[in-house]
Amino acid sequence: MTEKHGPTVQSVERAIAILKAFSAEEPELGVGELSRRLNLPKSTVFRLLATLEAGGLIAQNPKTGQYRLGVDLIGLANNVIAYADVRRVARPYLRQLADALGETVSLSILDGRDAVNLEQFVPPRRLVMRVGWVGRRMPVHTVSVGKALIAFLPEEELSRLLDGSLEALTPHTITDPQVLRAELIQVRQRGYATAFEELEEGLHAVSAPLYNHEGEVVAAISVSGPAYRLTRERIEEIAPQVVQTAHQISKEMGYRDGP
Structure with missing residues (x-):
């Protein structure tokens, strides 16, 4: 395994290499084989395997003494599959909503303290x-x-x-946690959220959450546009349609008690 420089953690890098060494053709590997393939000392490979095993990402076959991928990876993989399923299910509804409202429609998920955009549909006109x-x-x-x-x-x-602090991106960004909490109460009560020039000046948006079969919020859809066109009044008009679309997507993902 070649040495790399930059903002990476060597031990994590090596652990990732170990996980990627397994395949359908070679589901089990021993310490010696991993050491040879990755050009790492056997002692290092053994320590990494022990750590991965403790975390459920690697398991040892008690009969052969070799190692294989751990069952906890299934849960991690299911999280990725779930996001892929959300995109697949949501796409036709997002496209339909974008065409109906004539505004940009997006799908996002939560990752740490960020919302990450997964899909976006912009009406051709x-x-x-x-x-x-x-x-x-x-x-x-x-x-x-x-x-x-x-x-x-x-x-x-x-x-x-x-x-921690809430960074102000515009003069309209909410930076007081208590003010934000009060708005989140409103979101729970009415089933949708709004933002008025809080990310960028001149940009308004309205969103509704998507629920999975267990009733958990796994994503959210949004309709966004320029403030002069997507006015506060216009947002109040289209909010029920956004909520209804979110409900339809959620139902297709197995949710049964819609908002």
Whole structure:
């Protein structure tokens, strides 16, 4: 295994290499084989395997003494599959909503203190200067999808997320945690969230959460547009349609007690 320089942690890098060494063709590998393939000392490989085994990511076959991938990886993989399923299920609804409202419609998930854009649909008749928002990370307190995603978090998790300063991206960004909490109460009561020039000046948005079969919020959809067109009054008009679309997507993902 070649040495790398930069903002990486060598031990983590090596652990990742071990995990990636396993395959369908070679589901089990021994310390010696891993040492040879990765060009690492056997002692190092053994320590890494022991750590990965303690975390459930690697398991040892008691009969052969060789190692294989651990069952805890299934749960991690299911999280990725769940996001892929959300995208697959949501796409036709997002496209339909974008066409119906004539505004940009997006799908986002929560990752730490950010909302991450997974999908975006822009109506053909709209000329949008910035359409490459897929993959963009946005602080949760600055966007409607962020508020929709965190409004239903357990109190302990929400407190951790709001611990620390809330950066102001515009003069309209909410930076007081108590003010944000009050708005999150409204989100829970009415079933949708709004943002008025809090991420960028001149940008308004409305969002609604998506629920999985266990009733957990796993994503959120948003409709965004320029403030002169997507006015506060217009947002109040279209909010029920956004909530209804979110409900339809949630039902297709197995949710049964819609908002």
